[in-house]
Amino acid sequence: MIPTAIREYIKPTSIQEAWAVLMERGLSAKPMGGGIDVGLYATPDLRIVVDLGGLELSYVRGEDELDIGATTTFAEMIESSRVGGYLDGILVEILEKVASPLQRNLATVGGTLGSAHPWSDVIPALLALDAQVVVYHERRQTLPLAEYFAIRAQGERPLITEIRLPRAPVMSACGFEEYSKTAFDVAILNCACFVELEADRCKTARIAIGGTPAMAARRPTVEESLTGARLDGEAIDRVAEIAERSIDARDDRRATAAYRRHLARVGVSRCLRRIARKLETMG
Amino acid sequence: MTITLTINGIRKTLEIEPGEKLLGLLRREGYMGVKIGCEAGDCGACAVLLDGRSVNSCLLFAAKADGCKVVTVEGLEQDGHLHPVQEAFLDQGGVQCGYCTPGMIISAVDLLSRNPSPTETEIRRALSGNLCRCTGYVKQIQAVQRAAAVMRGDR
Numbered sequence: 479m480i481p482t483a484i485r486e487y488i489k490p491t492s493i494q495e496a497w498a499v500l501m502e503r504g505l506s507a508k509p510m511g512g513g514i515d516v517g518l519y520a521t522p523d524l525r526i527v528v529d530l531g532g533l534e535l536s537y538v539r540g541e542d543e544l545d546i547g548a549t550t551t552f553a554e555m556i557e558s559s560r561v562g563g564y565l566d567g568i569l570v571e572i573l574e575k576v577a578s579p580l581q582r583n584l585a586t587v588g589g590t591l592g593s594a595h596p597w598s599d600v601i602p603a604l605l606a607l608d609a610q611v612v613v614y615h616e617r618r619q620t621l622p623l624a625e626y627f628a629i630r631a632q633g634e635r636p637l638i639t640e641i642r643l644p645r646a647p648v649m650s651a652c653g654f655e656e657y658s659k660t661a662f663d664v665a666i667l668n669c670a671c672f673v674e675l676e677a678d679r680c681k682t683a684r685i686a687i688g689g690t691p692a693m694a695a696r697r698p699t700v701e702e703s704l705t706g707a708r709l710d711g712e713a714i715d716r717v718a719e720i721a722e723r724s725i726d727a728r729d730d731r732r733a734t735a736a737y738r739r740h741l742a743r744v745g746v747s748r749c750l751r752r753i754a755r756k757l758e759t760m761g
Numbered sequence: 762m763t764i765t766l767t768i769n770g771i772r773k774t775l776e777i778e779p780g781e782k783l784l785g786l787l788r789r790e791g792y793m794g795v796k797i798g799c800e801a802g803d804c805g806a807c808a809v810l811l812d813g814r815s816v817n818s819c820l821l822f823a824a825k826a827d828g829c830k831v832v833t834v835e836g837l838e839q840d841g842h843l844h845p846v847q848e849a850f851l852d853q854g855g856v857q858c859g860y861c862t863p864g865m866i867i868s869a870v871d872l873l874s875r876n877p878s879p880t881e882t883e884i885r886r887a888l889s890g891n892l893c894r895c896t897g898y899v900k901q902i903q904a905v906q907r908a909a910a911v912m913r914g915d916r
Contacts, residue, residue, distance in 0.1 A: 517782065520780070579886070579889065580868065581820070
C-alpha cells in the first residue's frame, strides 16, 4: 500500500464548517470530492482530508441553465438527461472519454476543477461553455471559472460548491478535440470551441486550449479573429492558423512544442468544422 | 477511526487508519478476491461495487465507504450458486490467468444491472478500465454477452 502522512479524516456537515477546518489547518488540510487526486498526489505535508461528501452537493438542476453540484460524479453527469440535453450532449460526449468507467464513478466535477490539472479535458470544455463556479471564500460568491483559477494561482483556496452553465443560445454549438498517446493517457493537447451565430455571422466565439502543457485558457486573439466572420472554410483555416500561433507551447516528455502548435491548428480547425456542420443542420 | 459498512451483505464495524484505502481494508478483512494491481486506478484488478457502482478500491479512501454497501467478487454468489456473470466467465473461457477476472466481473455486473442488453461496443467500453495482460479481450466480451442473455432469460 502506498503510505501517506494522513492522520485525520473529517467529514463536515456544512460548507461553513468545511471552510473553517481548511482555514484553521492551512496547507496540512485538503478538501476532497471523490478522493482520487487527494490520494494519488498526497504530499508529505498532507495530514487532514476534508471529505465534502456529506454536504449534499451531488445534483444536476435546471432546464436551460444547469446547476451542477460540486460532488456530482462524472458518471452521474453522463447519466443525467439534463446534461445530455445541454448543447447536443457535448459534456456527455467529453466525459465518456475521460478516465475509465471505474474512475468516473468516483471522480467529481468539483474535484477535477480543484485539482486544476493542465491536461484536464473538463476544464477547457467548461471554459468554452462560459461556466461559472459558486464558491465559498469567506462568503458565498459566484465567479467565472477563469477567475477561480486566477485566485487559486495567488495561493487562495476558494471551496467550490457548484458549477453553473449558462443558457445556450438557439444558434450555438460546441466542439471538442483531444489528442493523447493512448485512449487512457492524459492529453498532449486539447481544445474546446463554442460559437453562437447571428445572421450567419459569429456573434460569440469562445476558444479554450489546454495541455500546452500549461493550464487550459481561453485565447482572446483567436476568439476575436472569428467574431463577426462567417463560419466558412476560409475563415476556419485563418482562425486555426492564429490558434497555432496563440499557444504558449513547450516541450515535455509527451510531445514537442512544435507538435503541440500543429495540434492546436488541427484541433481548432476540426472543432470549428464540426460546429459549422451542426449549425448548418440547425439553420 | 471507526466506520460501519456492509460487506457482501454483512454489516461490520471496523477500525481503520484515516488515510488508508478500501483495497487494503478489504484484504486485511480476508476478501482476497480484491486484487492488488497498479494501485493507481489504471488496471481495475481491485474493482468492487460501492452502493451498486463499480469503483477502483485502490483509489477509494476506506473512510468514504462509511455507511455504504460494498460487494466484492466473493459476495456475488447466492445460496451456493455463482452469479451468472461468474458462470459465463467459466463457460466461455473468460478466465485466463485469473488475476484481472474479479475486477472484470465486477465491472460487468455493474453494466448489466443498468443495461440488460448491451452492445459489444458498450461491453468493451464498460470493461475499458480493466486491463488483462494475458489478453485477447475476446472471451471476456463473449462471457458478458452470454451472461446478459442468461440474465434476460433467453438462453
